[in-house]
Amino acid sequence: MEYPISAASVETLPNGLTLILDADPSAPVVSAQIWVATGSIHEDTHLGAGLSHFLEHMVFKGTRDFDADTLADTVQAAGGHWNAYTTFDRTVYYIDGPADSLAVFLKTLTGLVFFPLLPEAEFEKEKDVIRREIDMGLDDPDNAATRLLFATAFVQDPRRHPVIGRRQLFDALAYQDLIGYHRQRYVPEHCVVVISGDFDPAHARQSIAELTAESVTSFARPPLVACDPPQLGPRRARETFAIPTSRISLAWKIPALDHPDAPAFEVLAAMLGRGRSSLLHRRLREASELALEISAMAWTGPGREGLFAVSADANPAKRRAHRGDFRRTRQLVRPADRCRFS
Structure with missing residues (x-):
């Protein structure tokens, strides 16, 4: 474009x-x-x-x-x-x-x-x-x-x-x-x-x-904005909610928006989970009927690491099978696991 x-x-x-x-x-x-x-x-x-x-x-x-x-x-x-x-x-x-x-x-x-x-x-x-x-x-x-x-x-x-x-x-x-x-x-x-x-x-x-003539420069100190230390292992969390479906999400840290690799993650998100022709939609919703809805996103901003995430809604009875299929599709996003950026 x-x-x-x-x-x-x-x-x-x-x-x-x-x-x-x-x-x-x-x-x-x-x-x-x-x-x-x-x-x-x-x-x-x-x-x-x-x-x-x-x-x-x-x-x-x-x-x-x-x-x-x-x-x-x-x-x-x-x-x-x-x-x-x-x-x-x-x-x-x-x-x-x-x-x-x-x-x-x-x-x-x-x-x-x-x-x-x-x-x-x-x-x-x-x-x-x-x-x-x-x-x-x-x-x-x-x-x-x-x-x-x-x-x-x-x-x-x-x-x-x-x-x-x-x-x-x-x-x-x-x-x-x-x-x-x-x-x-x-x-x-x-x-x-x-x-x-x-x-x-x-x-x-x-x-x-x-x-704006009466609005002048401030001399206040800038706020402290902390950064996360390098993540050394996976993190997991679970929360119950009174609805008839389950949602499972997998996320990886990715480079900031101004990093040269950032556009590749946008392309990957589109290929995996944006629209009916995307790979995960065809595999998990249409072929195996495990997911009710599935999507992928590459969420980034300037100067700070972002997230690449895949999320799916499923019937709770199929949650275990759904999680297993998610693990198998992990090979599709393996480059995100190996990414190194400064």
């Missing part, structure tokens, strides 16, 4: 904020985003509490320019579609919409990231919302299986904790913890503003500089 050459420009403003501008007048639409280089692995002394995800919720309670209701009404009136998400290593806010609404979108996004009100009166209310999210996740068998996989694969790496946090640690968060985390992590040098679509780069650059 060939990708078109990008005309995007990359630059850094005096306050440390990075801009990626990709003008394309082919359609009268724009996408404006702010990527904040902070996620659940950066929560330091509050690791495992889900502070990054909580902050993502709280910034929508109003900014220095708009209260919560006016904020939503303003984006909707401008024709914008907005959302946000939090991962292990980043939090992203974005608005897509008509090109002539870019000024509104930029004012909204910079307000959310750099100048949120974070009203204390909304703190406990929003905690209750997230508590319900956590409880719903605990009742979801797919979510539970993923949590168990990551908690088993990683022992010191902070990705052993779910992004949303663990209930006991989340409940212990105080309002000042939220304020302090925003002050330390939502700073220009941790942020990238991305704009693509039909816009004038010079005008956008000036507008962003003016909107």
Whole structure:
């Protein structure tokens, strides 16, 4: 597959904020985003509490320019579609919409990231919302299986904790913890503003500089983000769940996204377990009828080892045979066992 050459420009403003501008007048639409280089692995002394995800919720309670209701009404009136998400290593806010609404979108996004009100009166209310999210996740068998996989694969790496946090640690968060985390992590040098679509780069650059002029560089120490020591042997974990099927997963550590071998694992995952024509689907679901569903994934990110995993759902009565067939298919992914990377 060939990708078109990008005309995007990359630059850094005096306050440390990075801009990626990709003008394309082919359609009268724009996408404006702010990527904040902070996620659940950066929560330091509050690791495992889900502070990054909580902050993502709280910034929508109003900014220095708009209260919560006016904020939503303003984006909707401008024709914008907005959302946000939090991962292990980043939090992203974005608005897509008509090109002539870019000024509104930029004012909204910079307000959310750099100048949120974070009203204390909304703190406990929003905690209750997230508590319900956590409880719903605990009742979801797919979510539970993923949590168990990551908690088993990683022992010191902070990705052993779910992004949303663990209930006991989340409940212990105080309002000042939220304020302090925003002050330390939502700073220009941790942020990238991305704009693509039909816009004038010079005008956008000036507008962003003016909107973020009061946001300055932080001198806070970077958080401690631990890495796992080399794994010397297999790890196993098991958890019961009140559903009529069983899930079995096998996972291997693989190189980070920026390693030259990373694309090979994506290809291997597609060959083994993506789609009805994949090898494991044909062998374990169609031929032997051991698996109800089966999939493979290569999960990687920049700078840290990832996971190559094969997962299957099966009737509990066939679990032993299913596990044996999984062991036999291990020869198909044996290169992952032998991979050595720096």
